Amino acid sequence: MNVAVLDDYLDVARACADWSRLPAGAMLQVFREPLVGEDVRARALAGFDVIVAMRERTAFPASLLERLPDLRLLVTTGMRNASIDLEACRRRGVTVCGTGAVGAPAAELTWALLLALLKRVPESDRALREGAWQTGLTQTVEGKRLGVVGLGKLGTQVARVGRAFGMEVVAWSPRLTAERAEAGGARLVDKHTLFSTSDVVTLHLVLGDGTRGVVGDAELRAMKRSAYLVNTSRAGLVDEAALLSALREERIAGAGLDVFSVEPLPRGHPLTTLPNTVLTPHLGYATRENFDVFYRDALEDILAWSTGQPIRALGTR
Incomplete structure (x- = not known):
């Protein structure tokens, strides 16, 4: 053998x-x-x-x-x-x-990325090592709206932590019902409302024919300039070119990403050059x-x- x-x-x-x-x-x-x-x-x-x-x-x-x-x-x-x-x-x-x-380690990593974005952890760490002190204000998690796309096992765990932080949690997926959303600790909204009103959008869908590219240019343009996107699920859920444009043009505040269209991510990939991203090398299950x-x-x-x-x-x- x-x-x-x-x-x-x-x-x-x-x-x-x-x-x-x-x-x-x-x-x-x-x-x-x-x-x-x-x-x-x-x-x-x-x-x-x-x-x-x-x-x-x-x-x-x-x-x-x-x-x-x-x-x-x-x-x-x-x-x-x-x-x-x-x-x-x-x-x-x-x-x-x-x-x-x-367990559900990808849900834990979702919160690591979300908090790193809102609390400016990577920037503050770099600045402190270079001799600077308090280079920018952070944001409070409590009171913000968390939009969960996909409320299965991982999405539900993320939603429940969001509620523990005092966030308002809304959810959407193609077949999600109001009853299932409530059971998962969220309130059902339509797709446009989730993207246009959430302060953080986090993705937890299974990748398939019906979900590939579920986050495209239209969804990114609907997001607030102050909002963040977090993806620890599958890269194919997001139109990567549209996301790069949104980040470069600062149409959204930033993104926390653990998954990429090409893995391992090549050296010099455009995402690695952007200051408004927090990136991890597909550690969600590792x-x-x-x-x-x-x-x-x-x-x-x-x-x-x-x-x-x-x-x-x-x-x-």
């Missing part, structure tokens, strides 16, 4: 699980650097029976799967991965399994606790599959 673990940027996969439990003779290879481009991926992954993918860092469309004839098991961390073509896996007899996860569960469960998936009894299978059997 040849096992590949992909996109271990921080070199933690080997320490997060006891890989010595793999069947006798199994070979484990951990890839730290991203495999950029389908040709590179096809060459690097040829000959592997088992691949462990970290979330959606590496895509597995049908075209790539066709070039991996030895692949029999594909494990994704988490129980959902839009970057894997499950139907193509089913056709090729590739079993796809997922893993558990811990916690020690989460990775311990990811890799522990991935190993369990491999062991169960090797005995002919796969667990946590995702729509391929």
